[in-house]
Amino acid sequence: MKPILLALFLLLITSIQPSRLQAANETCRFFTEGSGQAEGATVGYSVCDDNQAGFLSAFNRWGLQKIGYPISRRYERDGFVTQAFQKAIMQWRVDSGTVVLVNIFDDMSRLGLDQQLLETHQTPRTLPAGWDGTGLSFEQIVQKRQGLLASRPALRAAYMAAGDPLIFFGLPTSTVTDMGNHYAIRLQRAVLQEWKEDVPWARRGQVTIANGGTIARERRVIPEMALIPEGGSSAAANPPLDSISGNPAPPVQSNSQPPASFDATVRDIDAFWQAHLAQNSHSYRAPKVITYGSEGVQTPCGFVDGGTAAYCAGAKTIYYDASFLTSLQQQSGALTPRIVLAHEWGHHIQNELQLIQPSSLEREIQADCLAGVFASAGGQHAMSAEEQNEAASLFALAGDEEALPQDNPFAHGSSAQRQAAFTAGVQKGLPSCIAGN
Numbered sequence: 013m014k015p016i017l018l019a020l021f022l023l024l025i026t027s028i029q030p031s032r033l034q035a036a037n038e039t040c041r042f043f044t045e046g047s048g049q050a051e052g053a054t055v056g057y058s059v060c061d062d063n064q065a066g067f068l069s070a071f072n073r074w075g076l077q078k079i080g081y082p083i084s085r086r087y088e089r090d091g092f093v094t095q096a097f098q099k100a101i102m103q104w105r106v107d108s109g110t111v112v113l114v115n116i117f118d119d120m121s122r123l124g125l126d127q128q129l130l131e132t133h134q135t136p137r138t139l140p141a142g143w144d145g146t147g148l149s150f151e152q153i154v155q156k157r158q159g160l161l162a163s164r165p166a167l168r169a170a171y172m173a174a175g176d177p178l179i180f181f182g183l184p185t186s187t188v189t190d191m192g193n194h195y196a197i198r199l200q201r202a203v204l205q206e207w208k209e210d211v212p213w214a215r216r217g218q219v220t221i222a223n224g225g226t227i228a229r230e231r232r233v234i235p236e237m238a239l240i241p242e243g244g245s246s247a248a249a250n251p252p253l254d255s256i257s258g259n260p261a262p263p264v265q266s267n268s269q270p271p272a273s274f275d276a277t278v279r280d281i282d283a284f285w286q287a288h289l290a291q292n293s294h295s296y297r298a299p300k301v302i303t304y305g306s307e308g309v310q311t312p313c314g315f316v317d318g319g320t321a322a323y324c325a326g327a328k329t330i331y332y333d334a335s336f337l338t339s340l341q342q343q344s345g346a347l348t349p350r351i352v353l354a355h356e357w358g359h360h361i362q363n364e365l366q367l368i369q370p371s372s373l374e375r376e377i378q379a380d381c382l383a384g385v386f387a388s389a390g391g392q393h394a395m396s397a398e399e400q401n402e403a404a405s406l407f408a409l410a411g412d413e414e415a416l417p418q419d420n421p422f423a424h425g426s427s428a429q430r431q432a433a434f435t436a437g438v439q440k441g442l443p444s445c446i447a448g449n
Contacts (some may be wrong), residue, residue, distance in 0.1 A: 019234075047083035071097075079100055082096070083226060087234075096228065099221050099226075101116050101228065106302050114201065132230075134191045134196060135203055160307065167204050167205050236367045278353065281386055288385070296300070297364065313327065318335070332356070382442075386401075387399075387403055387437070
């Protein structure tokens with residue numbers, strides 16, 4: 013194997029898998045049930061009360077039957093701390109110090125998913141626009157909407173049993189619909205189902221709450237980075253929110269002094285993406301950038317060995333071994349470290365834009381494409397056409413030596429795939445990288 017191939021192959025392992033975390037105190041509970049892993053797995057998601065959100069108290073108040081197990085770690089949505097559960101998605105409101113539930117079924121309707129929800133999840137279609145009429149007060153609208161439940165007393169009883177159904181469920185957004193083996197009514201934040209026959213999870217006549225959070229995950233509404241399980245067999249804490257939310261600028265925190273050229277590259281990539289996303293009406297927050305030495309570094313996503321670079325999505329932080337990048341620079345010139353950092357920044361852009369890819373392979377190829385976007389128009393350090401061609405060749409050298417399953421965390425793509433993705437970013441820009449998201 014050529015030295016540059018080995019270097020890049022090791023270097024571009026970019027998605028850090030979470031490792032075992034420190035046990036938390038009684039303000040956290042750790043669940044493995046919603047991780048999607050085999051029985052006995054030690055990875056899962058924490059639900060915590062801390063100075064950033066009070067999700068554990070809300071979970072205890074509403075209960076497992078109404079909320080389900082957690083299916084994500086914390087993430088940011090519309091500026092609020094958010095966490096997905098099987099049946100609902102919680103959001104912390106700082107102004108009131110309370111947890112609210114996201115109108116997830118309204119959101120999926122706005123995303124144009126109604127037909128998929130009907131066909132795949134037996135979710136009734138929403139009421140037609142203008143169904144409420146005009147001139148009604150909010151109280152009259154509530155009365156009219158809740159009247160839709162009258163045809164099925166069991167559904168109405170389950171809705172009203174929430175205590176304050178407007179807070180927990182929201183308003184009904186469909187009529188009661190016969191789905192064959194059950195009746196269903198769609199609400200802003202949930203779907204209620206009354207079963208006509210015994211099924212493995214309910215008896216005839218029983219009312220259940222559909223797994224709205226799980227449906228949102230399957231429809232790719234939840235950011236993919238938030239779905240990476242945490243490690244640990246007992247209670248574990250989420251990374252603190254100041255790590256999740258990012259910084260206004262990307263200062264390099266150093267365990268190993270990086271060359272000035274690396275600092276310049278970091279500043280240039282950051283400045284490019286801030287300006288480029290602003291031009292495309294996207295917000296942008298810089299990642300943290302932390303350098304370390306050959307001894308490796310502990311991160312909120314797990315331990316990162318020396319001789320590599322990585323992005324921790326939960327902490328919105330890029331890590332790189334400065335000594336190893338220095339060695340690469342000495343062996344093969346300044347272009348290789350720039351490519352590596354541009355690729356890692358591509359993962360941060362995925363996080364910022366909530367670009368959801370169904371597999372590790374597709375995530376890595378998209379990051380290659382985003383690196384190409386920077387290479388095409390990267391500010392004062394923009395790559396020349398000759399350097400772009402050289403970079404594309406380096407991506408080809410870094411292709412997987414043998415085909416790996418798409419969901420293998422080490423899958424980065426074949427030589428042809430990686431080169432094509434980088435070239436598409438160079439030639440066609442950001443739209444070519446985010447098509448389908």
